[in-house]
Amino acid sequence: GAVVSQHPSWVICKSGTSVKIECRSLDFQATTMFWYRQFPKQSLMLMATSNEGSKATYEQGVEKDKFLINHASLTLSTLTVTSAHPEDSSFYICSARWDAGQGPPGELFFGEGSRLTVL
């Protein structure tokens, strides 16, 4: 159990276009999901906390108008990179925390990641 699925696993797009990445918790409910960004040979940097039914909380320095997050249901959060540019090329990873009562508190489960390349 506790599987998180991300789609697409990789995407190439032209500069100026928008790209949507989905994060789904397949077998548990997740009121809260997290979006991370990882540059080559660096660790994960938290971008934002996604909360079902409310606005996401963005980390300092992350442009909320550029990285739109929608957490429309208890099993799905989406990250849309708007007007993507080459500097947005990165590996994006989501994680989900299962809600109380579904398992040991505090554990996070991660998706496989989505590699975005902006030409």
Added chain:
Amino acid sequence: KQEVTQIPAALSVPEGENLVLNCSFTDSAIYNLQWFRQDPGKGLTSLLLIQSSQREQTSGRLNASLDKSSGRSTLYIAASQPGDSATYLCAVRPDSWGKLQFGAGTQVVVTP
């Protein structure tokens, strides 16, 4: 501000040797600590989760210890195998709802 450090940044060992990976954190007020494995171009696989009240967790060949007072955790991998080659990340949580703070990781290569 919490800072998480992993030493060494890279490690290469021959197959069969035991691996010792270190993680240190500056603020001992943590909720839990989690060790992950990341294969190149892939997401994270959770290996072990240690709650703040625990001293260690074990799973198969993996053993992780936690010393909150000194701000350290160690991941031991016994009898390493080439399949253990990956980057290992540790991360700490300040509370049950807080964000994970990651270390930069230790890249491990196990040679046959």
